[in-house]
Amino acid sequence: MSGGKTASRVRGGALTWVVTAVCLALAGVVAAGAWPGTTTVPIAASGVVTGVFLAVRAARSRGVGRWVWAFLAASQWAFVAGDLW
Amino acid sequence: MRGIATPAAGLADVAYFAGYPVLAAGLVLLLFARAGRAALPAASDGLVVGVIGTLAVWHFILSELAPGSTRDLLVAAAYPIADVVLLACLAWLAAATGTRSTAATLIAVNVALNAGTDLAYAVDVAHGGSGDGPYLDGAYLVAYLALALAALHPSAARLTARAARDSAALSGGARVLLLGAGVVAAPFVGLMSAGHSHGAWFMTATAGLVVVLVARIAGVVNEANRDRAALADKEALLAHRALHDDLTSLPNRRGLLEELAVRLGRAGGDPVVVVVVAELDDFNLVNDGLGHATGDELLRRVADRLREAAREGELVARIGGDEFVMVTSTPEGSADALASARRVAATLEAPFALSTGEVYMGASLGVVVSDAEERRPAQELLRDAGIALYRAREGGRGQCQVFGGAMRQWVSERRSLENDLRRAIDHDEITLAYQPQVDLGTRLITGVEALARWQHPTRGNVSPAQFVPLAETTGLIVPLGERLLARACADARRWCDAHGPVLTVSVNVSARQLAQPGVVEQVRDVIAAGGVPPGVMVLELTETALATDPVRIRRRMEALRDLGLRIELDDFGTGQSSLAALRTFPLDAVKIDRGFMEGVGEDTRATHAVAAVVALIHALGLGSVAEGIETDDQARSMAALGCGRGQGYLFGRPSPPGVIDALLAEDRRLPAAPAVAPRIP
Numbered sequence: 001m002s003g004g005k006t007a008s009r010v011r012g013g014a015l016t017w018v019v020t021a022v023c024l025a026l027a028g029v030v031a032a033g034a035w036p037g038t039t040t041v042p043i044a045a046s047g048v049v050t051g052v053f054l055a056v057r058a059a060r061s062r063g064v065g066r067w068v069w070a071f072l073a074a075s076q077w078a079f080v081a082g083d084l085w
Numbered sequence: 086m087r088g089i090a091t092p093a094a095g096l097a098d099v100a101y102f103a104g105y106p107v108l109a110a111g112l113v114l115l116l117f118a119r120a121g122r123a124a125l126p127a128a129s130d131g132l133v134v135g136v137i138g139t140l141a142v143w144h145f146i147l148s149e150l151a152p153g154s155t156r157d158l159l160v161a162a163a164y165p166i167a168d169v170v171l172l173a174c175l176a177w178l179a180a181a182t183g184t185r186s187t188a189a190t191l192i193a194v195n196v197a198l199n200a201g202t203d204l205a206y207a208v209d210v211a212h213g214g215s216g217d218g219p220y221l222d223g224a225y226l227v228a229y230l231a232l233a234l235a236a237l238h239p240s241a242a243r244l245t246a247r248a249a250r251d252s253a254a255l256s257g258g259a260r261v262l263l264l265g266a267g268v269v270a271a272p273f274v275g276l277m278s279a280g281h282s283h284g285a286w287f288m289t290a291t292a293g294l295v296v297v298l299v300a301r302i303a304g305v306v307n308e309a310n311r312d313r314a315a316l317a318d319k320e321a322l323l324a325h326r327a328l329h330d331d332l333t334s335l336p337n338r339r340g341l342l343e344e345l346a347v348r349l350g351r352a353g354g355d356p357v358v359v360v361v362v363a364e365l366d367d368f369n370l371v372n373d374g375l376g377h378a379t380g381d382e383l384l385r386r387v388a389d390r391l392r393e394a395a396r397e398g399e400l401v402a403r404i405g406g407d408e409f410v411m412v413t414s415t416p417e418g419s420a421d422a423l424a425s426a427r428r429v430a431a432t433l434e435a436p437f438a439l440s441t442g443e444v445y446m447g448a449s450l451g452v453v454v455s456d457a458e459e460r461r462p463a464q465e466l467l468r469d470a471g472i473a474l475y476r477a478r479e480g481g482r483g484q485c486q487v488f489g490g491a492m493r494q495w496v497s498e499r500r501s502l503e504n505d506l507r508r509a510i511d512h513d514e515i516t517l518a519y520q521p522q523v524d525l526g527t528r529l530i531t532g533v534e535a536l537a538r539w540q541h542p543t544r545g546n547v548s549p550a551q552f553v554p555l556a557e558t559t560g561l562i563v564p565l566g567e568r569l570l571a572r573a574c575a576d577a578r579r580w581c582d583a584h585g586p587v588l589t590v591s592v593n594v595s596a597r598q599l600a601q602p603g604v605v606e607q608v609r610d611v612i613a614a615g616g617v618p619p620g621v622m623v624l625e626l627t628e629t630a631l632a633t634d635p636v637r638i639r640r641r642m643e644a645l646r647d648l649g650l651r652i653e654l655d656d657f658g659t660g661q662s663s664l665a666a667l668r669t670f671p672l673d674a675v676k677i678d679r680g681f682m683e684g685v686g687e688d689t690r691a692t693h694a695v696a697a698v699v700a701l702i703h704a705l706g707l708g709s710v711a712e713g714i715e716t717d718d719q720a721r722s723m724a725a726l727g728c729g730r731g732q733g734y735l736f737g738r739p740s741p742p743g744v745i746d747a748l749l750a751e752d753r754r755l756p757a758a759p760a761v762a763p764r765i766p
Contacts, residue, residue, distance in 0.1 A: 016237045023230035031223025039222040046229035053236035064118040065245040069236070071111030072192070076232060078104030085097035 019049065040083055047080035098160050105167040112174040112196065115189070118245035120181040126308075129301040131177030136294045137270045138169035140287065142204070146211045165207045168200035175200075188244045191235035198228035264305070268298060330403045332381055333388035338467075341402035341410055345463035348400075348414060349455065356457035359422040361411045362470040363391075363429050363448040366482040367596070368407035369560070371444055374600040374634040379441045386437050387446070394432040404467070408474075409448075422454045426485050445632075449477040450485040472496045478558055503559055505541065506552055510565050515539050517572050518739035521748070522591070522710060522732045523755050525724035530753045532589035532623070534732060535573040536739045537565070557595055566598045567607060574615025574622065576742050581618055584749050591623040593655065596630035605644045612648060619649025625676065627655050631666050642671050653710065658698065667705050675702045679713020679733070686722035699726045 026042045029035050035042060054073035061069050116124050142165040175196050182189070202224040209218070235241060328340035336344060348358055365387065372380035384407065391401045391409055400412040413425050430450060436443045451474025453466050461469075473488035475496055480486070509515055519533035539547040556562040570592050577590040598604060612622060624645060631638055631654075642652055651673040654666070658678040667675065677698055684691030695711075702709045711723040714733030723731055736755045737744075748755075 016234060019233055019237065020230065023226060023233070027223045027226040027230065030226055031220045033219035035219075035222075039219070043222060043225050043229070046226050046233075050229045050233040050236070053233045057236040057241055061242070061244075063245070064114065065242075068111050068115045068118065068245055069241075071107050071114060072232065072236075075104040075108035075111060076229070078100050078107060082097045082100035082104065085100055 019053075023049075044080055044083040047076055047083055051076045051080055102163060102167070105171065108196070109171055109174050112171070112178055112192075115192070115245065116174070116178045116181055119178075119189075119247060121247060124177070124181040126304055127177055127181035129297055129304065130180035131173040131175075132297050133264070133266075133294070133301065134176040135169060135173030136290060136297060137266070138172055139166065140270075140290050140294075142166060142169055142207075143287075146204075146207045161207075161210075164203055168203045168207075171196050171200045186240050186244060188235045188238045188241040191231045191238065195228045195232040195235070198224055198231065202228065264298060264301060270294070333385055333403050335388050335392070335409075336400070336402040338402070338404040341400070341404055341412070342463045342467065344400055344402075345412060345466065348412065349460055349463055349466075357415045357422075358455045358466075359413050359415060359425050360453045360455070360466050360470045361413075361422075361426045361429050362404075362451045362467070362474045363409045363411070363433070364451075364474055364478065365407040365433070366447045366449055368446070370596060370600045370634070371446070373602060374637055375439075375441050375444075379439055382439050383437055383444060383446065386439070387433060390432050391429065394428060410467070410470070422452050422487060423485070426450045426452045426487075430483065430485065442634075447483040449474060449480075449483065451475070451477055451488065452485065453488040475499070479554065499555070502544075502547075502552070503555060503561075505544070506539075506555060506559075506561055509539060509541070510561060510568065513568065514541075515565060515569065516741075517569060517576070518741060519576070519590075519745050520732060520739040521737040521745070521755065522589075522730050523736045525711070525720060525728055525731045528736075528755050530588065530736070530748060530755060531730060532591060533745055534591040534625070534739075535569065535576075535593075537569055538739070557597060560597065562595045562597050563601055566593075566595060567611065570608065571611050571615065574611060574617050576745075577617045577621050578615050579742075580745070580749060581621060583746075586618050586621050587749070587753070588745075589621055589623050589651065590617075591625050591653065593625045594630065596627065596632075599626065599630045599638060599641060600634070605641055605648075608645060608650070609648050612650070620651065622649075623651040623653055623673075625653050625655040628657070628659075628663060628666060631663075631670055635669070639670055646671055646673075653708075656712075657702075664701070667702070667707065672707055674708030674710055674729075676710040676712050676732075677702075677728070682711065682713045682715070682719050682723075682733070686716075686718040692722060692726075695723070696726050699723075699728050703727060 023046055026046065030039050030042055051073055054069055054076055058066050058069035058073050120127070146165050147162050175193055178189075179193065202221050205224075206221055328336060328343065330337045345358075345360070365383075368380065368383070371383055384403070387407075387409060388401070388403060391411060395401045395411065396413070398414060400410075402410045402412070404410055409429075411425060411429055415422070415425075430448060433446060433448045436445050451470045451472065453470040453473060455461055455466055469488040469492075472492050473486040476492050477484040477486040479499070486492075516538050517535045518538045519535055521530045522532040522534060523529060524531050537549055537553065539549075539552055541547050553562070556565050573590050573592045577588070580588050580590075601607075608624075626642075646652060652671065653674040653676055654670075654672050655676050656678045657667075657675045658681055677695065681691070681695045681698065685695055686692060699709050708730070709728045710730045710732060711719075711728045712732050714720050714723065714731045714735045716735060719733075720731055720735055737748075
């Protein structure tokens with residue numbers, strides 16, 4: 001239904017802005033060297049969030065698109081694993 | 086090797102290395118999904134980036150590392166090489182599909198940032214740095230953010246949609262930049278190889294780079310040539326379209342004028358140029374009644390026939406909806422001009438076998454002749470031929486007129502009348518007069534026929550014989566007919582309210598009106614708005630109205646009868662007098678044309694002829710109405726022949742509604758003697 005679709009778009013838009021704001025803030029803190037402790041935590045956390053979004057997008061996509069997003073997701077999970085190791 | 090120690094390899098590297106090929110595979114998959122086969126030629130762009138990047142990594146990073154364990158060295162080399170591969174994939178993707186999709190752009194940002202940060206890290210380490218600058222961590226974070234946003238962005242849903250080649254491929258400027266970078270890099274790398282420990286390898290790579298660049302430049306040149314050829318084809322197509330009609334491929338008005346101008350200006354050509362303009366009669370009936378697809382099919386067939394009929398040197402064109410032109414040059418004058426016109430008419434006479442059935446389609450013709458003494462511009466010739474055509478159409482179907490000077494004045498007056506008629510319809514200046522119809526046995530008035538009358542403020546009384554055909558020709562008959570039907574309904578309702586349903590009210594419906602889509606709904610609305618009881622309103626149709634698309638017209642007539650309307654065939658005997666029409670169409674009565682009344686009761690042959698017509702009508706179970714009764718003898722004879730009703734000056738001329746009011750208020754009997762046996766000489 002169009003009402004549900006609109007509400008979903010609004011939620012999606014808000015989520016985009018929240019993710020952008022949080023990640024940019026994190027990146028700013030990290031780049032300024034102001035992060036207390038090891039930077040692995042914020043980097044890996046960002047990687048996890050990204051991996052989740054990519055996996056969800058892959059699940060929602062069809063055809064070749066699903067494979068493209070799945071490959072991107074897998075690569076990011078591999079990088080997250082490397083970060084955490 | 087300068088002796089900088091390589092970082093020790095660990096398990097984390099295994100996880101990282103697993104990510105690179107997977108990411109590269111995703112990019113290549115995306116690339117082929119968006120560009121398809123067009124991705125292959127763009128591979129050389131990626132190759133250029135790959136070769137330059139590899140040489141740069143070799144020179145700036147790998148050469149700086151001290152030999153450690155083979156494993157550590159491999160790990161240290163693998164990162165920047167993997168980054169270069171990713172950047173090459175990115176260049177390939179951009180070259181093949183562009184980056185018009187926001188999601189694709191964000192993915193590109195992620196890859197570029199990751200690879201760039203890796204390379205910065207590697208350069209830093211190779212030159213003795215720690216590689217742990219906070220700005221590098223910030224860059225990794227932003228890279229993750231870019232990919233997260235790519236997954237969230239609405240364009241992600243269309244990420245793999247096939248990109249249009251023209252709009253998506255790398256722009257010319259970007260391509261020049263890429264190839265320029267390669268061209269500049271090649272000699273630079275060659276210079277670097279001098280004195281280098283792996284100089285031979287560098288030189289080989291440089292040669293390879295040059296080969297790739299040359300191949301790519303050749304490809305770009307080929308592409309440009311193909312584009313230029315395609316552009317030339319498009320230009321030729323556009324030029325052809327500008328001068329030709331899409332439907333029939335004949336020259337259009339502009340093409341005709343250009344060719345005509347050439348012929349008129351050609352020195353030593355034929356002294357006489359004849360232009361014949363043909364317009365199909367009642368093409369609108371086909372277009373409206375059978376649909377535009379059938380109309381288009383008919384136009385194509387007409388074009389084919391004219392093309393086949395044209396002799397060498399003759400030009401056929403289509404200059405408007407159903408207007409065709411044949412231009413011919415002759416050594417003689419107007420006699421040949423008429424011969425050309427006759428040939429065009431003969432060409433269109435035979436029926437056209439269309440996918441929806443057979444259609445007869447004559448044409449009206451306008452002819453203009455231009456001789457050597459009086460050369461006129463092409464535009465003027467075409468205009469005069471149009472005027473002659475206009476004059477021909479006024480004369481009825483299948484007429485032909487050769488242009489003469491007096492026609493301009495005539496056309497001007499005609500146009501003025503048309504404008505006045507348009508205004509008169511808008512201002513309800515066209516009124517109705519009613520002519521009585523009586524029962525020939527009792528002489529009681531049983532109905533009236535509504536007839537249009539136009540009292541023009543300056544022209545005075547304009548004859549229906551003048552303005553009705555004009556309304557038919559111009560299509561104004563449709564709004565006019567609707568308004569007159571509404572007015573007749575209003576009068577009928579008034580008479581019904583005052584005296585009961587004692588009168589039928591007949592209204593004429595033209596062929597054009599009946600062919601109009603939605604005519605049934607239009608009549609239904611007008612009748613409903615007027616509140617007239619069923620059986621009162623009568624629609625009179627002519628045979629012409631039944632001729633085109635009989636199946637559809639019959640369906641419409643049935644629908645109209647279902648609305649409570651009676652349908653009578655008007656002027657029977659003037660047209661084809663088709664018996665099939667009487668039998669096939671859902672009619673209630675037939676009006677015998679006034680022409681049959683001449684000599685009735687006095688001349689044996691005339692009386693027998695009309696007796697046969699009446700008998701035929703009755704045999705088919707239809708009612709009969711005799712038109713044009715002017716004498717009592719005619720009335721009595723028709724009554725004796727069994728004709729039910731009569732109409733004519735004997736019973737009353739067309740009169741304003743008030744006269745009918747007065748008639749109804751009295752005893753409805755018209756002053757004439759009762760019928761007696763016919764006098765058959």
